[in-house]
Amino acid sequence: MKNIALLAGGYSGEYEVSIKSAKYVAANLKADKYKVYTILVTRERWFYVTESNEEISIDRNDFSLTLNGGKIKFDFAFITVHGTPGEDGKLQGYFDMIGIPYNTCDATTSAITMNKAYTKAIVNGVDGLHTAKSMQLFQHDGHDVASIAARLKFPLFIKPNNGGSSVGMSKVHNVAGLPQALERAFREDHQILVEEFIKGREFSVGIVRLHGELKVLPATEILTTKDFFDYEAKYTDGVTKEVTPADLSPEQYKTINRIVADVYLRLNCHGMTRLDFILQEETGDFYFIEINTTPGQTANSLIPQQVRAAGIDIQEFYDALVVGGMR
Structure with missing residues (x-):
């Protein structure tokens, strides 16, 4: 039985979303294979909440937890912190230093992809991909x-x-x-x-390395009644409709799948990431919006939607992420 530290919270406005993501992941990590400890990350401290609601701080010297007089060491860190410090390379750098494997991109890629302008500069030149001026x-x-x-x-x-x-x-x-x-x-x-501003249809496409193979998940089209997909559109019921798999022609799927794989490899990504695009109305060209290296993991989030649409069992999906990250 492997000990998994499931990290949630963080310092950004997406703290609550991260907590929901962690709950969903915890419910879908194989109970016969993993003992999961949800670790809350705040600016003040990192801690674990016991069943009796006691908060126990993590020893950050070796990332261990002392429970009932015994010291628990972790075999793997599953990072579900959106924004800083889980998406920008800070936690990744820490785990690299103490030698604990994790599920996301490495520290360098996480730091670069958190910066929209730097990411655009790197993906510029990927065949068939356009970037807005x-x-x-x-x-x-x-x-x-x-x-x-x-x-x-x-x-x-x-x-x-x-x-x-x-x-x-x-x-x-x-x-x-x-x-x-x-x-x-x-x-x-x-x-x-x-x-x-690029006028057109908005899509989000997940990509993951499963069992050593790159797998592009079915695309989702984001339809919003708002002028653009802002925070309110993202997190308010009824404002946005998501269609998975998206209505794209076989040719468009072929193009977007190749682009997504090229971007993933060019940025040296690991684990699961999600890329957002606009399909420009006038030209039919794909325009890059951004990449998300710790995408949301609630039942309604885009990656779980796409995993279901691909016919993959969500428990098998998370299991493959852990196994792949430990290699």
């Missing part, structure tokens, strides 16, 4: 709205560069809306991305 702005620099308007075509998307949850995003139709949108994004991050 954009500018990266830093808080300590001056921001001349006229120069932004001169370089990019409206409407524009303004978004925090390192945000994982669509918090702080705005869509702006003219120069007048820029100052407020920039201020809103800078409240979330000291780097922001100003990007030309």
